Amino acid sequence: MGRMPRVLAKLLLPLLLPLLLVVGLLDLVASPPADAGAAPARPAVLGVSVIGHSAGGRPIRAWHLGTPGARKVVLVSTMHGDESRAAEVLTSLRDGRAVRGIDLWVVPTYNPDGKARHTRQNARGVDLNRNYPTSWRRVGGRYDSGRAPGSEPETKAMMRFLSAVRPAYVVSFHQPLDGVDTLTKHPAFSRRLAHALRLPVKTFSCNGGCHGTMTMWFNKHFPGQAVTAEFGAHPSRRELRGPVVRRLLRLFHARR
Numbered sequence: 001m002g003r004m005p006r007v008l009a010k011l012l013l014p015l016l017l018p019l020l021l022v023v024g025l026l027d028l029v030a031s032p033p034a035d036a037g038a039a040p041a042r043p044a045v046l047g048v049s050v051i052g053h054s055a056g057g058r059p060i061r062a063w064h065l066g067t068p069g070a071r072k073v074v075l076v077s078t079m080h081g082d083e084s085r086a087a088e089v090l091t092s093l094r095d096g097r098a099v100r101g102i103d104l105w106v107v108p109t110y111n112p113d114g115k116a117r118h119t120r121q122n123a124r125g126v127d128l129n130r131n132y133p134t135s136w137r138r139v140g141g142r143y144d145s146g147r148a149p150g151s152e153p154e155t156k157a158m159m160r161f162l163s164a165v166r167p168a169y170v171v172s173f174h175q176p177l178d179g180v181d182t183l184t185k186h187p188a189f190s191r192r193l194a195h196a197l198r199l200p201v202k203t204f205s206c207n208g209g210c211h212g213t214m215t216m217w218f219n220k221h222f223p224g225q226a227v228t229a230e231f232g233a234h235p236s237r238r239e240l241r242g243p244v245v246r247r248l249l250r251l252f253h254a255r256r
């Protein structure tokens with residue numbers, strides 16, 4: 001390297017370094033490195049990101065599908081490890097034909113520890129849907145809210161992920177209360193979602209008042225809207241992977 005380029009590099013490096021760091025962070029979310037899961041057998045998958053690890057050390061994966069730059073939608077299931085049937089909708093989208101018309105992320109197994117242990121809670125016994133730092137309150141037992149707001153690694157991972165993606169819509173799938181929550185920003189969207197999922201509209205009270213839920217946190221901090229959708233105890237797998245997927249895509253003006 002000659003004298004001038006070296007001087008130039010010295011001058012420019014402090015300016016460029018923060019920029020490179022930011023671009024690197026953005027790249028992590030915008031075009032995550034493909035791993036074995038993005039094999040040609042899954043033509044719909046643009047990439048897969050490990051958004052964090054569970055308390056038990058398991059990776060939490062977000063699959064990127066659809067048309068980058070279109071309206072952003074995030075679908076989350078198995079937040080409670082014993083409510084994993086709704087993941088059929090998300091894995092069907094991931095494993096099927098390419099999705100067009102929305103910029104879509106699916107997180108089929110948000111609580112991998114709970115899924116492995118067949119428990120509602122994570123490996124530390126915390127109900128992730130009470131651990132978010134919006135109206136957090138100390139709760140024990142089945143709805144254990146954790147030792148502090150946002151204390152769990154799964155909560156931190158999803159907060160980082162949603163803050164980076166900033167979706168227009170988040171749908172959080174659960175079981176078995178059979179309904180779509182209208183207690184949200186735009187009840188009209190809840191009604192359209194309920195129609196698409198063939199579920200009744202309901203107002204969920206979280207068994208005595210909602211505290212620290214993911215949808216509350218997202219709705220407070222972002223212009224987009226997050227809605228809870230609860231299937232019944234035993235929804236049909238065939239229904240979830242076929243008609244439900246088709247109607248959900250139609251709701252977002254998407255297709256595959």
Ligand SMILES: [Zn+2]
Binds near residue numbers: 079080173174
């Ligand atoms: Zn649930």
